[in-house]
Amino acid sequence: MKINKLYLLLILVALVAPSLVYPVFLMKLLCFALFACAFNLLLGFVGLLSFGHAVFLGTGGYITGYLMLNTGLTPELGVLAGTVGAGLLGAIYGKLAVKREGIYFAMVTLALAQLAFFFYLQAPFTGGEDGLQGVPRGELFGLIDLNDNFAMYYFVLAIFIFGFWMVHRTVHSPFGQILKAIRENEPRAVSLGYNVNDYKWVAFIISSALAGLAGSTKTLVFQLASLTDVHWHMSGEVVLMTLLGGMGTIFGPLVGAGVVISIQNMLSGGELGNYIHIIMGIIFIVCVLAFRSGIVGEFQKLVKKNFG
Amino acid sequence: MATIFGINLFALSGQLLVGLINGSFYALLSLGLAIIFGLLKIINFAQGAMYMLGAFFAWMALNYMGINYWWALILVPLAVGVLAILMERFLVRPIANEDHLYSLLLTFGIALVLQGLFTHIYGSSGLPYQIPAELKGGTKLPFMYLPNYRAWIIVSSLVVCFSTWWVIEKTKLGAYLRAGTENPQLMQGFGINVPLITTLTFGFGVALAAFAGVLAAPVYSVSPEMGSNILIVVFAIVVIGGMGSIGGAILTGLLMGVVEGLTKFFYPEASTTVIFLFMVIVLLVKPAGLFGKEA
Numbered sequence: 001m002k003i004n005k006l007y008l009l010l011i012l013v014a015l016v017a018p019s020l021v022y023p024v025f026l027m028k029l030l031c032f033a034l035f036a037c038a039f040n041l042l043l044g045f046v047g048l049l050s051f052g053h054a055v056f057l058g059t060g061g062y063i064t065g066y067l068m069l070n071t072g073l074t075p076e077l078g079v080l081a082g083t084v085g086a087g088l089l090g091a092i093y094g095k096l097a098v099k100r101e102g103i104y105f106a107m108v109t110l111a112l113a114q115l116a117f118f119f120y121l122q123a124p125f126t127g128g129e130d131g132l133q134g135v136p137r138g139e140l141f142g143l144i145d146l147n148d149n150f151a152m153y154y155f156v157l158a159i160f161i162f163g164f165w166m167v168h169r170t171v172h173s174p175f176g177q178i179l180k181a182i183r184e185n186e187p188r189a190v191s192l193g194y195n196v197n198d199y200k201w202v203a204f205i206i207s208s209a210l211a212g213l214a215g216s217t218k219t220l221v222f223q224l225a226s227l228t229d230v231h232w233h234m235s236g237e238v239v240l241m242t243l244l245g246g247m248g249t250i251f252g253p254l255v256g257a258g259v260v261i262s263i264q265n266m267l268s269g270g271e272l273g274n275y276i277h278i279i280m281g282i283i284f285i286v287c288v289l290a291f292r293s294g295i296v297g298e299f300q301k302l303v304k305k306n307f308g
Numbered sequence: 309m310a311t312i313f314g315i316n317l318f319a320l321s322g323q324l325l326v327g328l329i330n331g332s333f334y335a336l337l338s339l340g341l342a343i344i345f346g347l348l349k350i351i352n353f354a355q356g357a358m359y360m361l362g363a364f365f366a367w368m369a370l371n372y373m374g375i376n377y378w379w380a381l382i383l384v385p386l387a388v389g390v391l392a393i394l395m396e397r398f399l400v401r402p403i404a405n406e407d408h409l410y411s412l413l414l415t416f417g418i419a420l421v422l423q424g425l426f427t428h429i430y431g432s433s434g435l436p437y438q439i440p441a442e443l444k445g446g447t448k449l450p451f452m453y454l455p456n457y458r459a460w461i462i463v464s465s466l467v468v469c470f471s472t473w474w475v476i477e478k479t480k481l482g483a484y485l486r487a488g489t490e491n492p493q494l495m496q497g498f499g500i501n502v503p504l505i506t507t508l509t510f511g512f513g514v515a516l517a518a519f520a521g522v523l524a525a526p527v528y529s530v531s532p533e534m535g536s537n538i539l540i541v542v543f544a545i546v547v548i549g550g551m552g553s554i555g556g557a558i559l560t561g562l563l564m565g566v567v568e569g570l571t572k573f574f575y576p577e578a579s580t581t582v583i584f585l586f587m588v589i590v591l592l593v594k595p596a597g598l599f600g601k602e603a
Contacts (some may be wrong), residue, residue, distance in 0.1 A: 011420045049409045094592050099591055100591070100595060103351045103408055106351070107543040107547050108547055110540060110543055111543055111547060111587050114584055115581050115585065146448075234542065243413060274424050275424070275428070277427070278420070278425060280424075281416075281418065281420030281424060282417070282420075283398065283417070284413060284420060285421070288403060289399065290412075
């Protein structure tokens with residue numbers, strides 16, 4: 001009951017937010033928060049560190065961007081295509097990656113993502129270094145013009161709520177319980193008769209499709225799909241958001257994305273650009289050494305200690 | 309012009325040479341990773357940054373202190389090794405008993421800081437480093453022209469790689485090392501200082517990357533991004549090789565360099581991806597890697 005009130009409050013805040021804060025910033029935040037939620041589904045709830053998750057963000061973005069530019073699809077269909085495309089790539093990559101565990105899993109996902117990076121760099125339809133520019137936002141269901149930032153914002157918010165609900169639903173389902181069992185004690189899950197690799201695989205597909213959803217939406221917001229979204233730096237960023245916010249918590253990725261995007265917005269442009277890497281690196285080091293549960297995790301611990 | 313089956317031998321051997329050189333760097337870097345992984349079960353994500361640091365230290369030593377290439381080749385790995393020892397002691401060791409993913413994230417953070425720092429100071433365009441005078445020029449072979457410096461890269465990295473292999477696999481010191489990883493408590497019981505050995509080995513593994521960095525400085529331009537670009541390729545190589553053995557890391561590194569060189573000759577479009585494709589095939593056929601022990 002308590003948690004439902006919290007959700008209602010958050011949705012209320014999200015509904016009025018664009019009148020107070022620049023909507024494009026909010027949309028960027030929502031896209032990255034969704035990306036981080038999708039990533040956290042793997043890292044936080046299955047214990048799988050996918051170090052190449054940017055590939056799904058970027059793939060969703062490229063597919064949506066290409067279709068919107070060339071076929072005149074409506075935006076909801078463009079986003080759907082990007083999501084499905086990223087999910088399919090996730091199915092292939094996931095099948096390969098779940099064969100290895102732990103650190104190897106991280107390396108395999110990173111290398112597979114790099115394979116796609118070089119492909120997108122050279123493929124004729126991605127615009128190479130320039131990316132796909134001037135992607136039209138189109139009209140939602142052929143009715144609502146998304147060039148208006150407010151209309152676009154509510155579309156993005158609806159997508160985010162859907163994605164967040166998907167993660168929430170997955171985690172709190174019997175399927176999610178098995179995922180957590182795998183995270184806690186994989187050999188035991190195996191001995192209970194679960195085909196662990198299949199469960200990991202399905203989680204991987206859901207996560208990559210949602211990451212693709214985030215990428216597709218991001219492409220519509222910024223009207224741009226580029227190599228930055230596929231680069232492994234982006235994979236690092238989403239790890240940072242999740243770690244900083246608190247992996248394995250429902251709200252952690254949201255908070256982490258908020259902090260990282262805000263820092264980047266403050267520092268972007270001009271001389272301070274290089275500081276972003278340095279600061280992100282330091283946050284990484286401090287998080288790992290000092291507060292591994294992240295902001296939300298530490299907050300929950302604090303609440304439990306004082307009020308629990 | 310020498311040709312066989314219509315293939316330009318001159319161009320082919322040229323690409324093979326480039327492949328062998330890249331392979332030498334891959335071998336040095338994956339060997340360092342394998343040693344660190346073997347002892348500490350850490351994937352040192354900062355290994356690429358340490359390679360970059362090696363190249364930059366060589367450049368700085370020459371331009372700020374007038375220390376020439378030959379001294380740099382000895383002093384830079386030592387300096388970077390000492391840095392790595394400090395890093396192990398104060399950053400990595402406190403989390404040594406946590407999930408290994410944390411050490412990966414920690415070293416990733418270190419890599420970001422180093423790369424950001426050097427981009428901030430030197431920009432991202434890259435700095436030139438002259439080939440030392442003694443190694444200028446080259447030898448004309450019947451099928452190719454072999455620049456002396458390139459020959460030196462291959463020979464010196466092979467010597468370093470195989471002496472490392474020999475020390476670890478064939479000497480008493482190596483036996484202690486391997487025993488220390490298998491059963492640290494037992495080795496402690498025999499009066500061997502395992503944490504010291506671990507720290508020194510970490511330093512040595514990183515020093516190998518710095519050595520590769522100094523070797524690379526005259527052939528590639530010295531830039532902050534050189535480390536992150538090569539590191540991901542080396543990760544793929546590690547997956548292919550399987551990290552099961554020290555020798556496997558060296559051989560896979562060299563082999564993949566050659567594979568890359570051959571691809572550049574026969575089908576250049578795929579040269580940046582061929583190693584990753586190779587990794588996919590190995591994962592399908594033998595998930596533990598070519599030299600991997602685990603099932």
